[in-house]
Amino acid sequence: MSRGRKLKSKIYEIEIESLSHEGRGISHSDNKVIFTRGALPGEKVIASRTLSRAKFEEADVVEIIKSSPDRIEAKCAVYGVCGGCSFQHLSSENQIIAKQSWLQSAFxxxxxxxxxxxxxxxxxxxxxxxxxxRLGVRYVAKKEKVLVGFRERKSSFITLMSRCEVLHPSLGDNLEIIAECIGKLSIREHIPQIEAAISESHTILILRHLQPLTESDEAILKECGETLSITWYTQSRGLDTIKPLIEAVTLTYSIPDHKIEMAFLPNDFTQVNFALNQKMINLAIELLELNDQDSVLDLFCGLGNFTLPISKYVEKIVGIEGDKGLVERAKANADANGINNASFYKADLSEDVSGSEWFRGQKYNKALIDPARTGAIEIVELLPKLNIERLVYVSCNPSTLARDTARLIELGFTLVSAGVMDMFPQTAHVESIALFTRKK
Structure with a gap:
């Protein structure tokens, strides 16, 4: 099909065989694989085609003829329109079973x-x-209304939503009020997004604005902030322009089992699910089997989310991170928590780091890796040179975890255990953790 040709309408009546890694139903028709959004295995559905390629097509459910016993009613009123969730028609218990199946098939x-x-x-x-x-913002002139929310599925339009069930209630329960507040601003047409960072004590909203705020605009935002107990920050251009509208607040989250409190900036990377993060840290520490003789390397360490809790149980730990700001915050968090056996270095782990101070001539017996979706194949190659005997790999992408696992096995590691963690319920995102061991 040429780029400019309109896709012809096509309706299928199909039976769903299994689930894809994106949570779509898989079936076959006319020698093509059909990926159907909103369908579950065992269901018979009528679906409408949305995309056609040489070997596969995509479709959306129009009608369910035969329903799966696992299907449930979606909690959100805009589910299916909003692009934020893809799995609300399946119970949380069955979502995690599907995610483990995807991880298993990747391995x-x-x-x-x-x-x-x-x-x-x-x-x-x-x-x-x-x-x-990160939520989109758009002023719709015909309706004289501002929309705040996630974008519609496969669209640049903002979903018309008054609340969000997966967002923390301090934000998710107040989308309509926030939209009304932005609608009162003189520059409402020049605000493309807000970004949220919610700590244990504060809710920060970063307002991206393409035109300067007036004094009246600032007063409107202040009043809204007081009403909702939120703190507005503003951003006029790049990340370096993020600043508090009134005064800065300190964002923190705690890791109580290890007596750690982490401070972070609004635009820093942190795990979105604080409760799951605490359990994940505990599991990583358990899998590493730490003792006071261990020398541990924490790769892609960020703010020190794993580094500082691990430091409580080992002789020393070294954290490596590519973002200079995160390295600075990790050092500050170590100092604030009275930790003196953790050190941090900035390094691009997608490059050869074998000449680095923290690598050259150093020995570590245990390591933790928590990379981005692209995985950690470059640093995996170097692990045997460091005498790593026990490795915990935290992953947000089963495909790159499986790829790196294949290489780790070639390098003499054994995949001992693995499992999934539901960091993003109601979505097809798969967070997982794996333990590898290697004999000297």
Whole structure:
């Protein structure tokens, strides 16, 4: 099909065989794979085509003829329109089962192996968990109304939504009020987004504005902030222009089992699900089997989310991070928590780091890796040179975890255990953790 040709309408009546890694139903028709959004295995549905390619097509459910016993009623009123969630028609218990299945198929398909032991799937709360988010803002002149929310599925339009069930309630319950507040601003047509950062004590909203705020605009935002107990920050251009509208507040989250409190800036990367993060840290520490003789390397360490709790149980730990600001905050967090056996270095772990001060001539017996979606293949190659015997790999992408697992096995590591963690309930996002060991 040429780029400019309009897709012809096509309706399928199909039976769903399984779930794809994106949470879409898989079926076959006319020698093509059909990926159907909103369908579950065992269902018979009528679907409308939305995309056509040589070997596959995509479709949306129009009608369910035969329903799966696993199907539930979506909690959100705009589910199916909003692009923020993709899994509300499946219970949280069955979502995590599907995610473990996807991780298992990634290991088998790419690494040709499975863990010796599957860890119990980890879940906490399924709703109101999300503390970091970027929401679109748009003024609709015809309706004289500002919309605030996630974008519609496969669209640049903002979903018309009054609340969000997955966002932390301090934000999710107040979308309509926030939209009304922005609608009163003189520059309402020049605000493309707000970014949320919610700590244990504060809710910060960063207002991206393309025109200067007037004194009246600032007064409107202040009043809204007082009403909702939120703190407005503003951003006129790049990240370096983020500043508090009135005065800065200190954002923190705690890791109580290890007596750690982490401070962070509004635009810093933090895990969106604080409760799940605490359980994940505990599991990582358990899998590493730490003792006071250990020398540990924490790669992609960020603010020190794993580094500082681990430091409580080892001789020394070294954290490596590519973002200079995060390295500075990690050092500050170590000082604030009275930790003196943790050190931090800035390094691009997608490059050869074998000549670095923290690498050259150093020995570590244990390591933790928590990379971005692209994985950690470059640093994986160097682990045997450091004498790493025990490795915990935290992943947000089963595909790159499986790819790196294949290489780790070639390098003499054994995949001992693995499991999934529901960091993003109601979505197809898969967070996982794996333990590898290697004999000297």
């Amino acid at each position: 088998i398909g790419q690494a040709k192996t499975e863990p010796k032991n599957w860890l119990e799937p980890m879940q906490v709360q399924s709703w109101g968990y999300r503390r970091k988010a």
